[in-house]
Amino acid sequence: MQVKQLYMILIQILVLFMIISLIFSQTPVAFVVIYAISAAILILHIHLTKHSWKVKSIFTIIYIAILVLQEVYISVGVFDQQALWITLFIKKLIAIIIIFIPYFVRYLHYIYTIEHQFAMNELSSVSFDMIRDVVKRKNNFKSNITKGKVALSKENINEIANDIPRHSYFKYLNKDILNDDYFKDCENSLTDEHVYIIISSTGSSASELISLFTRKIYNHVSLSFDKELRTTISYNGGENVTLPGLNQEQLQSFNKKSDASIMVYKINVPKENKKIMIEKIREINETGSAYNLVGLVTKISIRPNIMFCSQFVYNILKIGNVHYFDVEQTKVKPTDFIENDYYRKLQFCYEIQFNELKA
Template sequence: MNDVIAYFQSIKIRGMGWILLGCLYLFANQPILIIVYLYLAAVMVLRTWLAQFPHAAKVGLTVVYALLMVIQIVFISAVVFPWRGTSPLYFVGKLVGVMLVVLPLWVERFVTTNNQTVFYLPTVEEAATVSFDELRQSAGKLSNLLNGAAEAKDKVSVAHVKTIIEDLPRHSATHYINHGTLTPAYFEAVTATLVDTNLYLAVSNTGSAASEMISVFTRKQFNHVSLSFDRDLETIISYNGGDNVYPPGMNAETLEFFHQKAGASVLVYSLPVTTAQKTFVMNKIAEINREGSAYNMIGLVSKHSAKPNIMFCSQFVYTMLQLAGVAYFSMKPGEVRPTDFIEQDYYKKLKFEYELKF
């Protein structure tokens, strides 16, 4: 009898859940959905720290819930609601955004269900069959988990999350919002560099909020890459957030942009090209400057762009090299990470020039 009662109670709870999701889909606007995401993240973190999990698991789950919250807010703010009133995709996007509400609950259920496997300790009899090598590997994995969780805790800070959320209204995942920010003086400076038959790649560790958050996913120290026509980086350019001066998209950069934390650094490499190839890249950048651009924040997760000139930094640099016929490794532009320009250089096309430390 008790089993029957429990069964109908579970059906009732699930029914209420679907009703709540339906109400969110029909009536919730962007601020309400953001509040729901924030509330659920806070509740799940509290439940995690009250549960009987190992400390490392609690830290790891806290990081996961924070990242899920950021992804949820970015998705509805940069993708779903810009479609409102302009595209039928809004209704599909909002449905996905509402379904994302239950994602933290699925994560908790998965961890709880697999708790005995993930944090399993062998019996005395089973321990006798465990080799020292396996124990050493397990200890190494646990150490990596603890180190990764500690690093992620610092990078996914309240200040960084707040900075990114406050910057979201400036972005667009579907429209070009950056138009003509490169001046005639910039292109005059680029033209003067055509005698130098090299393009320059600058891979950097800026310390910006976006860079620190991206590093949690990539597990890499360097998370930004730029293109320059000269060795001294006076014509350096990339896709970025505009540094609160210009709209997010393709913008010229300055050395101050790279110095956003102590220990920031830039690795500068040269890539031999012909004058015609370098001119092609200059003309293509001028074309993007005329047509407009936007920063592909959603592409960091989805690996896709709604329009050709909506890109992120490594996607932009690789696309320029690919179109000019000087790409020295083969990948889809949306899957290229900043460090791939160094790590995928199997044929040693790049020449290291210098490191700039702040």
Template sequence: MIKYIIEVKDILLEMPSLPYSFAVKYAMIKSDYFYSLRKSELTSMNNILNYQHLLNIVLCGILIAIVLFGTLPLFILTAVFIALFLSVKVSVLVQYNLRLKVVLVVAYIFAMIVQIVFYATAVFPANGTDHLYLRIIAALFLPLPFLLEQIVVQNKNSSFYLPSVEDITTFTFAELQKNQERLRHSMASFSRIRTVFSPNNMQEIFGDLNRHSSFRYINDGSLAEDYFHTAAESLDDPYIYIIISNTGSAASELISLFTQKQFNHASLSFDQDLKTIVSYNGGERVYPPGLNQEMLEAFHKKADASVLIYRLAVTRKQKEKMLTTIREINETGSAYNILGLLTKHSLRRNIMFCSQFVYSMLQIAGANYFEKQPGMVQPTDFIELDYHRQLEYVSEIKF
């Protein structure tokens, strides 16, 4: 009622000659009209939201169907269709400049190629074996090209201006050096990315995925009794040796793009001669991925590969505890936690990645010198989080 009185007053101010009864009637009609408009807009918005919700359900259903019943041709055709659809969309339907359109189309084609290589080499390998979790990952990869447009054009409205003559004359030598360093760093990063995503590296990474399992133990008894005998002989050595390496393997180089760290592998050794190096790894295509002994020579996979060796003071009892735990893992079984690199979680106790294993052994023996969830530990954390200087640097090996 108060709303009507205010509207009647406004109407009479606009049209003083209008009778009061007519003003009241007009206010009621006007109010009901705008209410109906608002109600109509609200209904339309709800319809849009309901449609979007239904569309999301349908898309999820399609992805689930592809996971359960998809074949290699279906995955490839879906990836090709998405790439073609998005290419036509940005080329014809969207008002972008020519340069941006070309960038997006090239990005879609590149994403399609990576998807096809992944599907053909990892999800559906030539030996005919496939795993459900790889199908799930493959299905999750399908919608990723839709995110490329948002990533590429998120800064498309940014404005860039050429410096004025006054600005140019005020450039200092330090600024020129800084810009030169930035350019050098950008060129090095581009070269590194090109190397990491080379066809050979992608084939090696994707071709190795079908050997892994993040759900069951696939490595059983890879450590021979000779290993435990050699490790037992070094129990009187008052140190456990932590090896942080930059091997240059395809997987290590890919991980380094995300961690922005040079060293991306961690191992343990019970002796100073490094005859008992052990960690979680891919098995070098000799042993199944999981707990395996490592040879120092295997770290040399690129020209500038290097290994940092540190030692941590421990008691004989602590080394015995670690060695006993490693024996139990070797007998029970293990697997490399490849999904844990993303989820930071293990589905089973003995499924770990390298730094997760090293930290877990230190933690079990009560020798961990920093606190962190094992699944969150990166190889360089053993150095960077040594706030109380518990580690002692031994040497660096360059190949």
């Protein structure tokens, strides 16, 4: 393992430990200290820059104002002993998120500085690439704000919060969910020496939230052993019908928003390899599984059958000896299956735009 990778793992563990500590904290002391340290760091940083004293004063006031609001929120709005545990959990999660507000303000100031640091008499020295970079950053920021309003809407947050208690990071929840009919369909597909990779933009609450961080439209990937997608399978939340983990997926489950769509690709798989992949799915089904919700952030799996969708698809392809790129299984993203196809192993089959089906 490289030193850089070791540092990244240690940092992730440290951040996870900090978040867990804050979530289980029974007093506001830890939050108060972190808010104060963040404000002190940023105030010191702005005073060490070459900005005018006017700018330094304005941002000092802003950071202090944010600190006051943070302290008021954590002192008054969070630690209510009478609140339900899920309400307390959400309030603490918000308290963790607002740690980053002053850093976000600093980032906005950075973008503003880039856009206005070029005087009119210096325009000749400003390259087209520099201007394009500034415009791109600005447009990306606006786009992220728009997406954020949707992903962080009250309805989405409530849905995600209500779904969290259904998950487990340590034990298998989902077992024997796939019936004999499913495996019969898999066996019937053995005459087709391909497996099908489906990437989807579904519009689920979790998918919309994930897209804020991945900046990708397609945030779910599934696997099918037949072209008609009767055997589509992946790791998901169970749609409040089954438990989170390994579940069969129906085509209609992908259609949760007006512009929902899927793209289907296929890859050649010898019959014997395909059998091995099917048997591995049978083994997971019999042993049990759970959705690796926490692993989306920590990039760690505690037990073998606790996975998220892209982790599952990558593992099954690897077991079938048909994986076509190498990556740590806990870091693979749905779009990696398309973007990392350097050797052109995939063949595009078709795309389904669900809004066109309704028209």
